[in-house]
Amino acid sequence: MWARPLVHTGEPGGEDSIMKxxxxxxxxxxxxxxxxxxxxxxxxxxxxxxxxxxxxxxxxxxxxxxxxxxxxxxxxxxxxxxxxxxxxxxxxxxxxxxxxxxxxxxxxxxxLPPIHDISTDTTQPPAFVAVLPLRAGAPNSAEYGGEEIAAQQRVGYPDLAPLRLDLPAEDAFEHALATARLMGWELVDADPASGRIEATDTTFWFGFKDDVVVRVRPDGDGSRIDVRSVSRVGGSDVGANAARIRAYLRRIGG
Missing domain, CATH: 1.20.58 (Methane Monooxygenase Hydroxylase; Chain G, domain 1)
Structure with a gap:
């Protein structure tokens, strides 16, 4: 008995076709x-x-x-x-x-607005210090863009605001630092004297590097925490920096 042909020469797409x-x-x-x-x-x-x-x-x-x-x-x-x-x-x-x-x-x-620099304080945003050498050559500057960026942020992320805690600034700083570590960020610097914490967060899928600076200041009987998150590349962050700040402040406040 002859073997059955591997390719059917009849109707295209028939049952015996190699690729239907x-x-x-x-x-x-x-x-x-x-x-x-x-x-x-x-x-x-x-x-x-x-x-x-x-x-x-x-x-x-x-x-x-x-x-x-x-x-x-x-x-x-x-x-x-x-x-x-x-x-x-x-x-x-x-x-x-x-x-x-x-x-x-x-x-x-x-x-969302086509921005990549988000801060809870758009008047005097926290400034990067230790992270600056790591951003050398990055397409996006670490310098804040001023009112033009602030106006777009107010439209796109009106909920972002400083977090106030009923803790002395020293205790709030330690709490903010511990929370930064819990977020899985790569800690770059922590300066209790100035109340400044700097870190880098790497996105899961593309591995983009976004830098974060946290500033802790006394505020009456308590303290005020401001956070700024800036992408190194890309014109729009598609909400990633704002989401990061929200998650961080939620974790501190919780």
Whole structure:
């Protein structure tokens, strides 16, 4: 008995085809997901610059949209809907996830002000000292941008404000320092005399370095804590610095 041929020469997409359209859709969905998955870690591992990482995410999103369209078309075909519905639905679901992640980031970037320097005190923001050598060559300056930045912050993050504690400044400083360590930040300097704490936080996915300075001052019978968080790269932080400050102050206050 002759062996069955590996490739069917009849109807394209038939049961014996090496690569069915449904398999193509699923393979493309996998490629789109891989582009998304490697974009950030590649930047973190210094395999490519952050601009390339963003382009990989964009390419993955476009490919994901193509997979969604292809899957919908194939599901409209009775033969495909009858023989490979689960594979096509899996392809579509995976592609939706791939598209949704960068789409959410883009939507947030458009909704929030395009700034990367956030402070609870926009009149006299805490100043960096020890971190400055680490920022040498960074695209973003550590100098505060003044009223132009402050006005955008008031619109985008109106809730950010100094934290007041019913503790002497010395005790508040120790509490602020312990909380900075709990946040997982890399401590750069802690100066009790000036009430200044400086640290660096590394983002999870892309490994971006954002610098933080905490200032603790006496305030009547208690103390006042101000926090400033600044990205080293990128025009917009998509809310990352504000979220970091909120989380830190929430932890101190709690």
């Amino acid at each position: 359209p449904s398999h193509v859709a699923f393979a493309l969905a996998i490629v789109a997901a891989l582009l998304l998955l490697v974009a950030g870690p590649g930047v973190r591992a210094q395999l490519w610059p952050h601009g390339t990482g963003f382009e990989l995410m964009r390419l993955g999103a476009y490919l994901g949209m193509g997979v969604i369209g292809l899957s919908v078309v194939l599901l409209l075909l009775p033969r495909m809907r009858r023989t490979h519905p689960r594979l096509l639905l899996a392809s579509m679901l995976l592609a939706v996830v791939v598209v949704a992640i960068p789409w959410h980031g883009l939507r947030e970037a458009r909704r």
